[in-house]
Amino acid sequence: MSTTTSLLLGLVFSTGTAALNNGVGKLPALGFNTWNLYQCDYTADILLEQAQAIVDHGLLKAGYNNFMLDDCYSLKERDGDGKIVEDPEKFPKGMKHFTKSLAKLGFRAGIYSDAGYRTCGGFPGSYGNEAKDLETFADWGFEYLKYDNCYIPFDNVTEENVYGRYVRMADAIEARARETESAPIQLAVCEWGWQQPWRWAGRLGQSWRIGGDIRPWWSALSAILNQASFFVGETTGFYARNDLDMLEVGNTGIGTPPGNLTYDEAKSHFTAWALLKSPLLIGSDMASASEETVEILGNEDILRINQDPEVGEAIAPFRWGHNADYTWDPDHPAEYWTGNSSYGVVFMILNTHDEPRQMAFNLTESWAIRAGRVYSVYDMWAHTENGTAYRNISLTLPPHGVAAVLLNDAGPEPDAAEPYCAVWWQCSYPNGTYYSN
Template sequence: MTAVTVLLGLLATGALALENGVGKLPVLGFNTWNLYGCDYTADILLEQAQAIVDHGLLDAGYNNFMLDDCYSLKERNKKGNIVEDPKKFPHGMKAFTTSLSKLGFRAGIYSDAGYRTCGGFPGSYGNEARDLKTFTDWGFQYLKYDNCYIPFDNVTQENVYGRYQRMVDAIAAHADKTKTDPVQLALCEWGWQQPWVWGARLGQSWRIGGDIRPWWSALSSIINQASFIASSTKFSARNDLDILEVGNTGVGTPPGNLTFDEAKSHFTAWALLKSPLLISSDMASATRETLSILENKDILRIHQDPHVGESVVPFRWGWNADYTWDPAHPAEYWTGNSSYGVVVMVLNTQDETREMGFNLTESWAVRAGRGYEVYDLWSHTRNGTAYRNVTVTVPAHGVAALLLNDAGPEPEGLEPFCGGWWQCSFPNGTYYSN
């Protein structure tokens, strides 16, 4: 078999995995890890699920409940199966997912492509089909798949792609055998081997880096990385920027120490970049400020756009020259299309409030020579019609999120005659100079 044949086979398999009918849109929901780590019980988690319902976030779309690491005993049973921890789940895992389902949630679970999970519990390498059956028998429909405790190369004779392919094959075989929808797969590969290049062949999302932390420098670093790979996102396949740090997560010193403006920037960037939105905050004590961010219907509507799967991408770096790698000061000006208008995100990476502006024609999605009605996705107000330029005041580490809609031709006689000067010409071939 030639190398070309092998490559074509991988591409064909990946295309089938991508178009398997699940995960067209990014998920919204809750993840247990940043809030609890390994310290939880079924009752504690169901309290969080009930709080999500009570706050109206289930109705807003947060309908996935993700059980992360540490749910099982440290060793498999004599039959080789993973066993739920009876102290954490005294009524069994099936009873837990049934309770979630009654509340309106789809249940997700965690495993690993190595011998053990990152927390040291049984991983799924060599047991992919067995574990997938266990997970689905328990009632789980979503699988976060991590990358710890990797077997030796001479054992796997595969790289990370091949180790993940084993679970993809198990998912496809199980769906075919049971005539059920495939389990949705979220690759937690940490960006080690550029999953934004190949991840769409295997799963519906892929982590682009390490675990998030609740401080601005961590967020800006993730946004910086995302600015170079944002175009990888599409329907059924997307960059995963990791868990939402909006509210008290219990992680860090002090926990959840983002300012309100930083939290808004965090949520806006994750949503408009079409990342999964998985809360890991204490929803039982959620503040009105936290809820006002998480329930922003205008931004969630774009995140869940049924007709446009792509994310926003940078059109100008702003503080830095374009394409500058700077974890402290990532790209500041972003744009994209949506079913509801042209989306623009302006991010202030500096430590003080700034006036920030852009020319409408810098956005690829805008038509030159026309005015645009400006709608603010945070104030939920219509702010008049813009011709040529838009200027916004953005607080330190804050964000402006705008929706632009065509308002017709711009007035006659506006100069310069071209919003962008490059190659602007009169009919006789003379260049127009601004």
């Protein structure tokens, strides 16, 4: 049996998408990624300061226990044995010392490579060296691999498309785990969405990027959510999730001047990423994080939905709102979302406009709601019980603001409730006469 064939036999299926259950990555990863904040300008000491800040702010305790070292950590060329060599100026005590320092703080270390000849930053990629590089990464102490898609070899070299180039690393991960009788390195596919990785990447790893690099301004977040509106709810489950890219909550340092989100935009960003079950990897400066930034990232009510041990699927749109349903609009993605969880029925309402809006929905627009019932309403941002509701909920949201509520069944609705059906279309009396309200 070939390696690829045996890999495919390990598939399980969740909510309609293939998911590789190889013992790692059942739930979305939480942690920090170095790229957006530093790109290539960092040292081990600078990164460990970020790790310590995450601990000091209580976010490690909240679950942010992955520390992802992105591009630019190595020398430009391999050594005489063909191995990747850490940059001695950035890591003067060596990479093992760096990962051991992270482990002492409580972090699992992740690293970056590429399915081409070089990484996007021009450092050695792993094409043709997959097994060798895995040995290096494991020896250094890394357990998680973000795998990019730059510097692609010619077609007559690979005789494969994107999928085949990623299979090479997935096969190497499986082979190493089997030969060493160890847990496989977790694989995060970073293909940027050009070849619809949500359709195939779950066969190889536990997460996949759905688009290009994020930027810390509303139009960039809105465009990502617009794309996600069309498939995320149907392609997410345990061991299989769409990666909407890093969290840009707080000081990012990107742009001139630096682009930072408003408080309400940051709440919307975090809420959407978490409830869509994306990995939550912080891309902003935690050493200078404000109380508001820590409050947003540490929202336990939102995080417990992202990390739900019993329900793996993401929320999905039930109505677009500003546009007719299924309208492609990067400025106005779907605004009304719902899904199930272990803790109740989840609703997320987004105001995609630049001004405050009154927004309302019928509870039975959600597939997870029972008609004819009253529901208790819990606000996942105010952390308050807000009484009960039946039939409809109405709320006012600030520009680019969000509401995230959790509903739980609180019994039958009042006997005198009218109209008789929340959605009147084809609602009928026992004799077959239609009821119209």
